[in-house]
C-alpha cells in the first residue's frame with residue numbers, strides 16, 4: 001500500500017555514521033528512515049520518526065536493519081552533558097511489524113532500567129500512556145557504542161493508521177500546565193489567585209519567541225481577619241520542574257494543587273490557616289524544549305540559587321526574589337519550602353533535608369517526612385536523608401536552608417521515575433500518572449497533621465469525620481466534574497481497579 005507523503009517528510013539515507021554526535025543539533029522532523037542507498041518510493045513500514053513537538057526529544061535515527069534502529073537522544077540545549085529524556089513518535093508502520101529500538105547515548109549509567117523500569121507508550125487509538133512490559137526491555141553495556149549503556153526495547157506495531165509515541169516517562173508539557181491553570185482560573189475560586197511572576201528567557205531569534213509564563217499560584221482563604229483573627233498565617237512555598245525532564249514532579253504538584261483547591265474539609269481548614277504559594281514550573285523553556293536537566297541556555301538552575309542572574313536565569317531570579325521578600329514579611333511566617341523533583345535511580349517518594357548542629361532542630365525537621373510517611377504508602381522515611389554536600393550548595397533546599405530562620409524547613413521532595421515498594425510488598429509497584437498525583441494529595445493533607453501536631457491548628461476544631469478523612473474522595477472533584485458528596489462512586493472504583501490491572505495491549 002502506497003502512503004501519501006506529507007511535504008515535510010524527508011527521505012534520508014541514514015546508513016552512514018558520518019554525522020557523528022556533533023550532528024545532534026535539533027530534533028528529527030518527520031524523518032523517514034530507509035535502508036542505506038534506497039532510492040525507490042517510500043513504502044508502508046519505512047518508519048517515520050518525529051520529535052518536533054513540545055517536550056519532544058530525539059536527535060538522530062540510524063537504520064541498522066529492517067528490524068533494528070539506533071536512536072540518539074538530543075542533548076539539552078547548550079549543554080551536551082545531559083542526555084536522558086526522550087519523547088518521539090513513530091508512524092507509517094506495517095501491521096505486525098516487529099522492531100528493536102536501541103537508545104544508545106544516555107549520559108547516565110546507573111538506571112532504574114536494571115530494576116524493571118520501561119519506557120511509556122501510547123498510540124492514536126489507545127491514548128492512555130502505559131509502561132511497556134519490562135520483559136521487552138534490556139539495559140546493558142554495549143561494545144558497539146564505545147561501551148556506553150544502551151537501553152533496547154522490542155515492540156510490535158499492530159495498527160497501520162496509528163501514530164505511536166514513546167517517552168522516558170509520562171510527559172507533562174508547558175501547554176498542559178497552561179490548560180490546567182486556565183481551567184482553575186475559570187472556576188473563579190475566591191481562595192485561588194494566579195499571577196505571572198515573570199517570563200522566561202527572550203530568544204535572539206525573532207521568529208521563535210521563547211518567553212513563556214512563570215506562573216505563581218496563591219491558595220488561601222480570602223479574609224484572614226474573619227477566619228483567624230489572632231494568629232498570623234503560616235506560609236508554605238512549593239516549586240516544581242526546575243529540572244525539566246522530571247515530569248513526575250508536575251503530576252505530584254498538580255495533586256497538591258487539586259487537593260488544596262478542593263472542597264475537602266482538610267483543604268478548607270488548611271486554607272484558613274496557611275498561605276500556599278506554588279510555582280508549578282520553574283523552568284518552562286526547558287520543559288518546552290524537551291531538555292532533561294537544563295534551561296534554554298544550558299544552565300542547571302538548581303545549582304544557581306546563590307547568585308541567579310536576571311539575564312541568564314530570569315525565572316530562578318524571580319522565584320528567589322519572591323521567597324526572599326516573603327521571608328522578610330512580618331505578617332506571615334514562612335515555614336516550608338519544598339522543591340519537587342523526580343529521581344532516576346531510587347524508588348519511592350522520599351526527601352532530602354539539611355544538616356544542623358542542634359539536635360532539637362534535626363528532630364523538628366524530621367517531623368514532616370515522618371507524618372508524610374504515615375499518610376502515603378509510597379513515601380519512604382528510610383530513603384529520606386539529610387546532607388550538606390558541597391555539590392548541592394547551589395540548590396534551593398540548601399540555599400534557603402541557610403537563608404531562612406531556624407523555625408523553617410526546606411526539603412527536596414523526590415519521587416521515583418519508576419516505582420515504589422509499599423510496606424510488606426515484595427514487588428515494586430510502577431507509578432502511574434494517578435499515583436504520582438495521589439502522592440501530591442498526600443503531601444498537601446500532611447500539612448494539617450503537621451499543624452495539629454505543633455498545635456497551630458486546634459485539634460478539636462480540626463476533627464474531620466472519619467468517613468471523609470481520606471484523599472480518595474477527591475478523585476471526581478479534582479477533575480472538576482462536580483461530585484462534591486465526599487464519596488467515590490462504584491464506577492470510579494471499578495475504573496481504578498481496571499487501571500491498576502496492567503493491560504498488555506502493546
Ligand SMILES: [Zn+2]
Nearest residue numbers: 243246341342
Ligand atoms: Zn531534579
